Amino acid sequence: MLSSTLTTDVLIVGGGNAGFSAAISAAECGARRVLLIDAAPEHWAGGNSYFTAGAFRTVHDGLDDLLPIVNNVPDGKRDKIDVKPYTEANFAGDIKRICLDRADPELAGILIRESNQTVKWLAHHGVRFQLSFNRQAYEVDGRIKFWGGLALKTEDGGKGLVEDHRRAAIKLGVQIVFSTAARSLIIDPDSNRVNGVIAQGPEGKAQEIRASAVILAAGGFEANPRLRAQYLGPTWDFAKVRGTAYNNGTCLEMAIQQAGAKQAGNWSGCHSVAWDANAPANSGDRVISNEFTKSGYPLGLMLNRDGNRFVDEGVDLRNYTYAIFGKAILAQPGHFAFQVWDSQTISWLRSEEYRDEVVEKIKAETIEELAQQLADRGLVNASQFVDTITTYNEAVEAFRRENPDKIWDPSVKDSLSTQSSLKRLPLAKSNWALPLNQGPYLAVKVTCGVTFTFGGLAVDPKTSAVISSFTNQPIPGLYTAGEMLGGIFYDNYPGGSGLTSGAVFGRRAGRAAAMAETRGPDCNLNN
Known part of the structure; x- marks a missing residue:
């Protein structure tokens, strides 16, 4: 007082x-x-x-510059970590x-x-930093690879x-x-x-x-x-x-x-993300907090209620797209969309965003069955949903036949795409394009979550x-x-x-x- x-x-x-x-x-x-x-x-x-x-x-x-201010790298782990320098x-x-x-x-x-x-100044004042293994690294071929120029988070x-x-x-x-x-x-x-x-x-x-x-x-x-x-x-x-x-x-x-x-800045712009459609409307949840974020879309597809894709899910690393894809979802009919994966990538989803206690998971053994389940959650055109994924799978397979040496790697822009000389989609998936053809399948319903606005003083x-x-x-x-x-x-x-x-x-x-x-x-x- x-x-x-x-x-x-x-x-x-x-x-x-x-x-x-x-x-x-x-x-x-x-x-x-x-x-x-x-x-x-x-x-x-x-x-x-x-x-x-x-x-x-x-x-x-690089790693040696960050190790003195982080608290979650035991000696036996540091030799497995790849953190490229991030320069000015x-x-x-x-x-x-x-x-x-x-x-x-x-x-x-x-x-x-x-x-x-500044981060070292914060650490000096007791802010506990860690390497962001859960959000910014994938283990590929026994190496823990950080990606997207981002390695630090707070405990x-x-x-x-x-x-x-x-x-x-x-x-x-x-x-x-x-x-x-x-x-x-x-x-x-x-x-x-x-x-x-x-x-x-x-x-x-x-x-x-x-x-x-x-x-x-x-x-x-x-x-x-x-x-x-x-x-x-x-x-x-x-x-x-x-x-x-x-x-x-x-x-x-x-x-x-x-x-x-x-006044200065982008008054019509903001940071907005793919957000759990079942989250509260007017404020975040203090317990669930950032776990309502749903940023696993590069590993799969996003489709609107009409059964159509509307963004290139693999246009860039997640760090450079998650703050604008909320806006893209908001612009869709009904202001929501569905994120979809198959058994090849479900295990790569981060648990803090997709654990059972936080998100409603819609599961099915076939794409057709998944479409029917999504119809109960707002999907208007189930047949178009199936057609979109079928056409996407055909484009992926055509690219892989033409580029058999390309290897899927979520820690880099791997160039596995839908665009080959035999078949090209009007809206590409430019990286990480695996076919969605191995059940079981998983979908979640997402909407737009606004984080902060860009207009200021x-x-x-x-x-x-x-x-x-x-x-x-x-x-x-x-x-x-x-x-x-x-x-x-x-x-x-x-x-x-x-x-x-x-x-x-x-x-x-x-x-x-x-x-x-x-x-x-x-x-x-x-x-």
Whole structure:
């Protein structure tokens, strides 16, 4: 609980990865009083970060560079692991390609260059990292092969990340208050300096919080169906919310309308995934969390209710497609689809996404029988469903006859496709194209789960200070990080780069905010 009036040095609004990174940075850089407020009650702590798998994309020099900060590689296992170095050029190339060459080059450059030191900084503060064997590696020919430029995750995913952040913040003296929402900014009318916020506490009473600096890290508008329909477009109010119900865009609108914050980024874009069709509609489940994600589609096919494929399931590694395929599913009739596999690949599905306790599995011995079962779950055209898979199988077999030396390998883009000189599908499956012809068969029903929105506020890249739309200069006393920072992600994003961005720019914002008061001994970003 807060008193009706409070004074602090640095105020952080939002308690996810970006907010806690800012709080920890501000405290270690000498801010004597750091306060973090969160609109959610404590049992919803962590914002969207809680619901992630905890993946951090970072530049690294290979396995030896990562081993000192991970805790799940016993000596007998390390010699079986293949982790290729992921260079600055690799990361830059992925952002350029995946984000349509629209990312702000200075913001992207900072994200890339500081990714390695930032994850090591988090590890220094007690964030427990692991190699992501379960999500980012396949065992092929006795080797554990990591793929897609992504190897790190946090222990216990987002839940563990939030626990570790809170422990580190408390250790540094950060005060954390829940059920307290920022409702308006306190702005000096002469200097336009932000001097704090008016907050609403758990009993509905207004609370004035005065601060030398305010860092907004309260997430995007993904949990607000009105704003989704307004900015992302028609039907987006049908999307299911993957994470917290408290990321409703309030702080974005507050900064834009009250402080004249300049808008930046892809306001019609978002991160959205294939999501369990039976998941809750308006928020994630704190227990099941990220297990509602259904990203095993590269191992099989996705078909809509009319029995047609609508994406190239093998166009790229999962890390570069999962954040856009939710949008593709939402655009289908009825806003759902079916993922389908046969006995060749069912065992390759990750248990945390497809275990019996989480997902409804529809099983059958034949494709025809599977189609009939799916008819009870929304499939409209069973015969087209069968025809689509039959035609796909014919294309796969034609390719394999023409390319007998090609070997299926889910850890690389293996070029096993449906496109040969004898037969070509109008919509290819470009990699990992095995025939679906060996029963038993498995299907699950999926819809669109929205994760976070890409539209945000323009910032000074060096400090993460919010830019004024009137002066095009930093607004004194106001900073932002996390989902609220716009300008990096457009249309899509490289998997794992969202948490890294939140930490990199949260750290920068905390440092800049603290230096408004005093420079501490540990606030050099190179530490």
